[in-house]
Amino acid sequence: MPMTNPGVVLDIDRLVVRYADGPEVLQGISFTLAPQEIVGLIGASGAGKSTLLRAVQRLVEPTSGSVRLGGTELTSLGPAKLRDARRRMGMIFQEHALVDRLSVMENVLCGALGRTRFWHALRRRFDPTDVAHAFQLLERMGLSGFEDRRCDELSGGQRQRVGIARALIQNPELLLVDEPTASLDPAASVRIMTLISEVCAESGLAAVINLHDVPLARRFCPRILALHEGRIAFDGPPGELTDAVLTEIYGEEAVEPHVAVGFSEGVDRDD
């Protein structure tokens, strides 16, 4: 019987997720996440990476197994407690998860919706502490002065950073990051991953980061978890991730995709 170790941030035990019409997408996943640990989640499309993150948030319901966030069992929570639990986890999606027509500041403050009363939120009267925190986060993201700009006026990298700020304003214990660099060019991808790593280190956050780009995962994540057809195929430091393992996961001679890391022709209007 697994011991509930309060020191562990996330404890997943034999998690199974099966969609209504068919196959098991996750077939018994077990791993634990220590405080401040950063895990890169890799695997082919359909291997279950996104499903895993969503199952932790209970955006998809686990079929069986347990998910513990710092000792709290998530799978059995009712709606109100689930909301409380979600507040402790910050989830970062690809850039399209922002509300386009709202301003940057409003999007960031959305992260504080969980602790703001409905009418106050509607009239945009957020807690001054939250507002101060928001300003601080925007500055850290390099977006000072952008607070009143509409989100659909920003570049992909800028929007991603707004998403990060929104997750951070929750003061979470854990970050779940779903393909943050999927629609970014290589230079912006590196900038975003650098930012995420720095922020996790500064705030002492643990993180599970879903990445399709293996070199990026290797570079930024001290621990790699690889999924293959719903099971964990690898769990260890990037150094041990051999070509043989990659072939097994991605199914073919995994030629290292040579991503021109960091030196594309200044495409992103990020800065």
Next chain:
Amino acid sequence: MVEQPSLEWVRYSPAQRRHRTIGLLMAAVCLSWGWSHIAARTTWGFVLDAGVQLQDMGLRMFPPDSSYLVQLARPLVDTLHIATLGTGLGVLIAIPLAFLAARTTTPSRRILRPLALLMLVTSRSVNSIIWALILVVLVGPGLLAGILAIALRSVGFVGKLVYEAIEEAPALPVTALHTTGAGRAHALAFGLVPQVLPVMAGVSVYRWEINIREATILGIVGAGGLGMALQSSIDALAWSRVSVILGVILATVVVAEWVSARVRLRLA
């Protein structure tokens, strides 16, 4: 020597040609039936006479009785009220209904959603002038009947377009807000509403413009506004007044269309 097969190209395969022929035949049958039905009940003498009738009316309508114009001020204001207040009321009802009718936001798929859809369809199928007929019976002739008639018709129009916009709005922002621990109301208010707000506003203004046009004639069945002046002038055979009223109606509709276009441009 091998014989070359003759190359032939036809646009439609024999099966398609059969379908098309049958379709056209059916259409022709329906049309000829329809036309014969109408023609049998038409007094052709009147039809042939139409040109003379038109000329006659034209002579009576012009010159228009400009002194009548002042008396139209009140009916014109009434028409504006009918359109504006009616649209406002209609929108107020339509928006909650739209949320009930949209697959993505309805709290109950089996009961409330079909009910909301039914209400929207009923509202759309009954023209405002028929609503006006009903309401004149219920609340008496006058503005109130007109306002309610416009409102009832607008609910379906606005509601349908808004619920379609709700269903087409991307779901990811709402999901993302759920992950911050926001409740359902919060997530919808911040993740969905800002996306559909422009559509709501634009559709409402567009319906207002259409409603001005409808409000001008509701008076014919007694629901207030310019239509009543028109009906009484026709009854009195005061054709020179009729032309003034028609002119005012035309001007009002044109101005309303212009205003609506400008406002919707700024909204976009």
Next chain:
Amino acid sequence: MTTEAARTWRPPPRIASASARRFAWVAAVAYALFAAATVDVDGARIAEGAARAADFFGGWLRPDFLTRWTDIRAGLVESVAMTLVATAGGFILSVPFGLGASRNLAPAPIYAGCRGALAVFRAFHEVLVAILFVAMFGFGGFAGVMTLVVATVGFLGKLLAEAVEEIDPAPLEALTAAGATWPSRITFGVLPQVMPRVLGLTLYRLDINFRESAIIGLVGAGGIGATLITAFARYEFESVSAILILIISMLLVAELVSSRLRRRLL
């Protein structure tokens, strides 16, 4: 860049200039007061109406299809006939008007003329047009058909013109370069690009025309509208509700059929 100033934040107002905002508020309040003053609601009449409402809703719950069935059937048949003839006729006539109102096809005077004509057709509400045509052609379905034709031509003609103005010019240019005659150029270069959409719109217009055939009868232009207003005038609410139920059901069916047909077309 003091941190004190940064601690408060309000979302920027939707209307930028302060004076415009004040104007909007003042206008809204003024209108509300104005409306309250000028809209007189006759409380007594409404109370009276409550009694009649009971009658009316009673009628709703007991729709009577039988008493006036011959009239109802005649009205519905006439409405259907009007709808079919007017939509077909309107479609055919809308082609020359629509093509003539397309800036990329028509020479300037024709363009102006057709655009103007279409605007006139659409300017007046169908009920007004119906009144005119009843005065000209006498009561009955003929006036109704003419009214609906005018409305259809205005509707389809405008949409056809818009569709034609959006076409890809390349096929047309190619045909012109190949020396094709004008009718062929239109048939092969223009129509294939716009016809599916226009046919879809024509099917849609079929619904609308049926709905309108119900109301132009109110002023004497034939169809089920005439039956309806007669029933109203006689306070025969059971018949009224029967007629309305029939109209709504037929419209529902028509909408279903036409949307399915339109999907198969596109």
